[in-house]
Amino acid sequence: MANYVEMWKELGMDLEAHDALCAVLPSAFGDVYLSQENRPEGMGFWDMVVADIHGIRPAELMEAQKKGQKVFGTFCVYVPDEVVVAADGIVTGLCGGSQFWVPGGEKVLPKSVCPLIKASVGARLERTCPFFRIADMYVGETTCDGKKKAWEILGKDVPIHIMDMPQMKRPQDVKKWEDEIREFAGVVEECTGNKITPEKLGGAIHIINEKRKALARVYEARKAKNIPVSGRDALLVMQIAFFDDPVRCAQMTNRLADELEQRIADGVSVFPAGTKRILLSGTPMAIPNWKLHHIIETSGAAVVCEETCTGTRYFENLVDEAKTDLDGQYAAIARRYMGVNCACFTPNTGRVDDILRLAEEYDVDGVIDVNLKFCCLYDTEGYTVEKALKDAGIPVLGIETDYTDADAEQLRTRIEAFVEMLG
Amino acid sequence: MDGESRINYYILFENYTQGMMLQELLRGEHISSRISPAPRSIQGESGCGMSLLIQPEEIGQVRECIEKNQAEYYDIVALPCQINPRRDRFC
Numbered sequence: 001m002a003n004y005v006e007m008w009k010e011l012g013m014d015l016e017a018h019d020a021l022c023a024v025l026p027s028a029f030g031d032v033y034l035s036q037e038n039r040p041e042g043m044g045f046w047d048m049v050v051a052d053i054h055g056i057r058p059a060e061l062m063e064a065q066k067k068g069q070k071v072f073g074t075f076c077v078y079v080p081d082e083v084v085v086a087a088d089g090i091v092t093g094l095c096g097g098s099q100f101w102v103p104g105g106e107k108v109l110p111k112s113v114c115p116l117i118k119a120s121v122g123a124r125l126e127r128t129c130p131f132f133r134i135a136d137m138y139v140g141e142t143t144c145d146g147k148k149k150a151w152e153i154l155g156k157d158v159p160i161h162i163m164d165m166p167q168m169k170r171p172q173d174v175k176k177w178e179d180e181i182r183e184f185a186g187v188v189e190e191c192t193g194n195k196i197t198p199e200k201l202g203g204a205i206h207i208i209n210e211k212r213k214a215l216a217r218v219y220e221a222r223k224a225k226n227i228p229v230s231g232r233d234a235l236l237v238m239q240i241a242f243f244d245d246p247v248r249c250a251q252m253t254n255r256l257a258d259e260l261e262q263r264i265a266d267g268v269s270v271f272p273a274g275t276k277r278i279l280l281s282g283t284p285m286a287i288p289n290w291k292l293h294h295i296i297e298t299s300g301a302a303v304v305c306e307e308t309c310t311g312t313r314y315f316e317n318l319v320d321e322a323k324t325d326l327d328g329q330y331a332a333i334a335r336r337y338m339g340v341n342c343a344c345f346t347p348n349t350g351r352v353d354d355i356l357r358l359a360e361e362y363d364v365d366g367v368i369d370v371n372l373k374f375c376c377l378y379d380t381e382g383y384t385v386e387k388a389l390k391d392a393g394i395p396v397l398g399i400e401t402d403y404t405d406a407d408a409e410q411l412r413t414r415i416e417a418f419v420e421m422l423g
Numbered sequence: 424m425d426g427e428s429r430i431n432y433y434i435l436f437e438n439y440t441q442g443m444m445l446q447e448l449l450r451g452e453h454i455s456s457r458i459s460p461a462p463r464s465i466q467g468e469s470g471c472g473m474s475l476l477i478q479p480e481e482i483g484q485v486r487e488c489i490e491k492n493q494a495e496y497y498d499i500v501a502l503p504c505q506i507n508p509r510r511d512r513f514c
Contacts, residue, residue, distance in 0.1 A: 003438060019463075022463060022472070024512075024514040026463060027462070027510075028512060028514040029460050030460075030506040031507055031512070034506050035507070047457070048443070048458050051458055051459065051472050051474070052460075052471065052473050054472075055439075055472055056439060098514055100514060290513065291513045405511055405512055408513075
């Protein structure tokens with residue numbers, strides 16, 4: 001990646017430490033992705049993105065900044081991309097999914113904070129990820145206590161705007177989120193210097209909806225009896241969707257979906273007939289967290305759906321495109337995002353409904369409910385989720401894990417036993 | 424994948440555009456190649472993190488294709504197979 005050394009220097013990155021991360025990525029990617037047979041040809045695009053993940057897209061973002069565009073770094077699927085795109089800004093996801101960044105986060109955070117937060121803070125403060133260096137402004141949100149305190153630490157190093165998430169889903173909470181979105185729009189307008197008009201917001205809503213529709217097509221293909229794409233590949237598509245240009249993302253994802261639909265018509269599967277179908281529910285898997293998918297799919301099962309923020313929560317439900325004034329559009333955006341069922345809400349029966357619905361739609365043999373270590377919300381909600389699944393007669397395995405390799409063998413043993421139990 | 428003794432070939436590039444162009448040429452001749460992050464141990468001073476992974480049965484055809492089309496690349500490096508799906512080492 002010598003091409004990008006000057007860019008990384010310009011970003012003030014710690015090149016020596018960053019080099020250590022670059023050294024481990026190729027073997028992990030090879031083990032997880034290049035070990036697979038008969039992958040869709042369309043996955044070549046995502047392979048290329050990962051091969052130069054700290055080069056190609058960061059260079060695009062910096063080029064855009066030189067032309068006056070602003071980059072907003074986000075950490076949650078509740079932050080509405082539409083508002084940023086409407087102001088000619090660019091959104092990039094910033095959630096950290098590598099153990100490499102965790103020790104850096106632990107220098108300022110307690111160990112008993114989830115690895116996603118620790119990795120995200122570590123990536124910024126240790127200066128080992130270009131995306132964290134490039135973003136002009138971070139956009140935080142109050143989805144959990146760990147994040148709230150992390151924003152206070154990050155806020156000393158980078159401009160940050162925090163959106164106050166409601167904790168419930170009553171009509172007044174939806175209205176509150178609409179007000180938060182409107183306030184965020186003001187912040188974005190000030191940062192970019194661009195006014196958000198109904199026409200621009202309407203265009204942005206359409207762009208993000210098209211991206212959602214494309215991702216939904218890939219998921220729809222995974223419902224087929226012959227599974228045309230692995231869970232690992234689908235996860236990679238989702239992970240990169242947080243970073244890529246939304247129009248290109250939709251274009252490449254639609255191209256992949258075309259290929260998957262053809263595979264279904266041709267009866268092509270990437271798994272042997274009878275492979276057990278797994279729904280993963282729970283916490284997000286930020287890039288390059290491929291651990292659980294890889295262990296499951298090398299233990300005799302296939303992941304056919306993720307009820308996570310890096311899964312269905314990211315693309316299900318569209319924003320109503322019929323509204324033509326800003327008030328109506330902000331209300332429509334609020335309604336769509338408040339339809340996402342995260343464990344940060346109470347009560348959160350909608351999430352259990354989602355899991356039961358997805359289990360049926362994807363014809364799964366079992367559910368693995370996963371929570372990142374120290375994620376109190378998903379861990380606690382696991383009781384309700386697992387009880388509902390057991391009551392419905394759907395086998396479920398609850399797993400708590402982090403980004404380390406240490407529990408891989410133990411997880412493999414448990415998952416192999418679970419898959420065997422599925423018959 | 425076969426055992427560690429199997430040799431894989433990695434084609435390195437100055438930039439990803441070169442890599443994509445070569446893959447397009449190979450695709451046109453029905454020669455399989457897979458995009459891979461270039462292993463750090465062989466990347467050296469090449470300008471790009473992307474490489475093309477070629478199986479030993481096809482490296483001869485790949486070299487012919489490169490020569491015929493004067494395709495640009497940085498280096499071709501042979502390495503024992505780096506891929507092990509049971510390694511369980513993540514990043």
